[in-house]
Amino acid sequence: MRYHQAVHEVPILFENCEKPTEESGFDPTVGGLLPQTVLRKELMIPDLPERDVVKHFVNLSQMNFGIDNGLYPLGSCTMKYNPKICDEIVSWDTVADLHPLQDPSTIQGALRLMHELERMLCEIGGVDAVTLQPAAGAHGEYTGIHLVKAYHEANGETRREVILPDTAHGTNPASAAMVGYDVLDLPSKDGCVDVEALKSAVSGDTAAFMLTNPNTLGLFEKNVKEIAGILHDAGALLYYDGANLNAIMGKTSPGKMDFDIVHFNLHKTFATPHGGGGPGAGPVGVKKKLEEFLPIPRIVESKGIYSLESNMPRSIGKVRAFFGNYAVLVRAYAYIRMQGGKGLVSVSENAVLNSNYLKERLKDDFELPFDNLRKHEFVLSGRLLKKNGLRTIDFAKRLLDYGFHAPTIYFPLIVDEAIMIEPTETESRQTLDLFVDACKSILKEDPELLHSAPHNTARRRLDEAKAARDMIFSWRTYEEKQESSRA
Numbered sequence: 001m002r003y004h005q006a007v008h009e010v011p012i013l014f015e016n017c018e019k020p021t022e023e024s025g026f027d028p029t030v031g032g033l034l035p036q037t038v039l040r041k042e043l044m045i046p047d048l049p050e051r052d053v054v055k056h057f058v059n060l061s062q063m064n065f066g067i068d069n070g071l072y073p074l075g076s077c078t079m080k081y082n083p084k085i086c087d088e089i090v091s092w093d094t095v096a097d098l099h100p101l102q103d104p105s106t107i108q109g110a111l112r113l114m115h116e117l118e119r120m121l122c123e124i125g126g127v128d129a130v131t132l133q134p135a136a137g138a139h140g141e142y143t144g145i146h147l148v149k150a151y152h153e154a155n156g157e158t159r160r161e162v163i164l165p166d167t168a169h170g171t172n173p174a175s176a177a178m179v180g181y182d183v184l185d186l187p188s189k190d191g192c193v194d195v196e197a198l199k200s201a202v203s204g205d206t207a208a209f210m211l212t213n214p215n216t217l218g219l220f221e222k223n224v225k226e227i228a229g230i231l232h233d234a235g236a237l238l239y240y241d242g243a244n245l246n247a248i249m250g251k252t253s254p255g256k257m258d259f260d261i262v263h264f265n266l267h268k269t270f271a272t273p274h275g276g277g278g279p280g281a282g283p284v285g286v287k288k289k290l291e292e293f294l295p296i297p298r299i300v301e302s303k304g305i306y307s308l309e310s311n312m313p314r315s316i317g318k319v320r321a322f323f324g325n326y327a328v329l330v331r332a333y334a335y336i337r338m339q340g341g342k343g344l345v346s347v348s349e350n351a352v353l354n355s356n357y358l359k360e361r362l363k364d365d366f367e368l369p370f371d372n373l374r375k376h377e378f379v380l381s382g383r384l385l386k387k388n389g390l391r392t393i394d395f396a397k398r399l400l401d402y403g404f405h406a407p408t409i410y411f412p413l414i415v416d417e418a419i420m421i422e423p424t425e426t427e428s429r430q431t432l433d434l435f436v437d438a439c440k441s442i443l444k445e446d447p448e449l450l451h452s453a454p455h456n457t458a459r460r461r462l463d464e465a466k467a468a469r470d471m472i473f474s475w476r477t478y479e480e481k482q483e484s485s486r487a
């Protein structure tokens with residue numbers, strides 16, 4: 001174990017600076033740039049030399065762990081290495097300097113790029129039409145469930161229920177509930193959908209069934225066509241959670257599995273770095289019968305000219321300003337064009353190979369529920385750690401000391417002490433072997449060492465519950481909290 005994270009005692013930029021100042025030498029009213037009426041009297045920005053600001057942020061970045069540092073096997077979240085050329089392309093002024101209110105005649109290239117991206121996603125997803133507006137996977141689900149509602153209402157029906165399996169990502173029930181549906185949680189059988197239970201749960205009140213396939217255990221649903229038949233026979237729609245397409249691209253598609261709606265997470269599968277809540281994109285694809293309900297405006301092409309069409313009376317309306325997160329769309333476009341069809345197939349094959357390789361090398365050291373071939377991810381149980389008074393979280397924290405980010409833990413909920421590993425296609429055999437060595441060596445260590453891990457990182461174990469419940473997003477909120485606690 002040779003890993004040590006840098007530690008810098010970096011004050012917040014505001015602390016560094018005696019007095020925020022307006023004297024930047026820049027007058028925004030010059031040249032009519034901004035009218036007096038919109039100018040603020042006081043701008044709370046610290047006045048510091050560029051050199052200090054650069055030092056501040058570089059130091060902070062060294063105290064962080066990111067995908068560029070090393071393996072980040074976060075199951076379901078797909079943290080894979082993203083080619084830097086995609087970032088370079090979005091920094092070009094032909095991309096970065098566009099304004100969403102420009103006349104369509106001046107942004108023909110951008111419209112064409114988005115139109116072509118829609119077509120590519122149609123092919124990958126096996127669907128007929130795609131909207132690029134949603135800004136994240138959860139937002140795609142929310143949009144998709146609105147489409148479900150619009151579809152049934154157009155047929156003169158009010159259906160009240162959305163069914164999903166207990167392996168579903170937490171955003172699935174949340175999205176269905178936000179659109180106003182009752183959510184029915186279906187217990188799984190051997191890690192997959194219990195077809196008999198599904199049959200008895202489905203009724204004329206079922207609006208949709210939401211499924212992730214391969215599911216969050218990394219298992220491919222064997223009976224997916226039968227499942228689709230059960231739902232369609234009852235007049236319900238099938239929603240495919242395509243947040244992770246890493247296992248199936250070019251092999252099969254939600255459309256081939258008879259799904260009606262799918263969302264894609266461009267920030268997981270298609271080359272946008274994510275985490276920390278950065279911008280994402282969750283385009284939604286649909287079969288023909290749902291196209292008329294998609295958000296407006298639609299990008300349409302006629303004789304090589306691209307324009308925006310908003311005259312769609314049955315559209316669910318807008319779900320986001322303008323076109324969605326354009327830079328994320330450009331990265332995905334570049335990535336798909338670079339890979340080509342064959343490249344995407346090999347992405348899937350290598351993601352699945354890497355995952356099964358790790359699974360085979362680790363399954364005897366932990367416990368592997370449901371012993372089948374996995375797709376892009378697999379879930380171990382850390383139950384055996386309990387005999388040493390340890391839990392999965394202790395193991396996960398100790399991995400950081402070896403220079404590996406922890407896998408996803410405690411999800412899916414149906415596996416006790418779950419450890420959910422997704423190596424992705426971008427990691428080498430050598431890296432995977434080092435990860436296995438680290439896991440095996442941790443299991444032999446003094447439990448005390450795990451209890452108090454991590455030791456080699458810039459910060460020791462954090463109070464994660466406090467971080468999630470007591471949120472402080474800015475210096476201003478921090479100061480306000482300090483003041484109110486003094487009062």
Ligand SMILES: *Cc1c(COP(=O)(O)O)cnc(C)c1O
Pocket residue numbers: 076077136137138139169171172212216241243244265280282
């Ligand atoms: C990540 C993920 C989501 C949600 O996507 P966000 O972009 O984080 O909103 C939904 N379902 C699955 C299976 C996921 O892995």
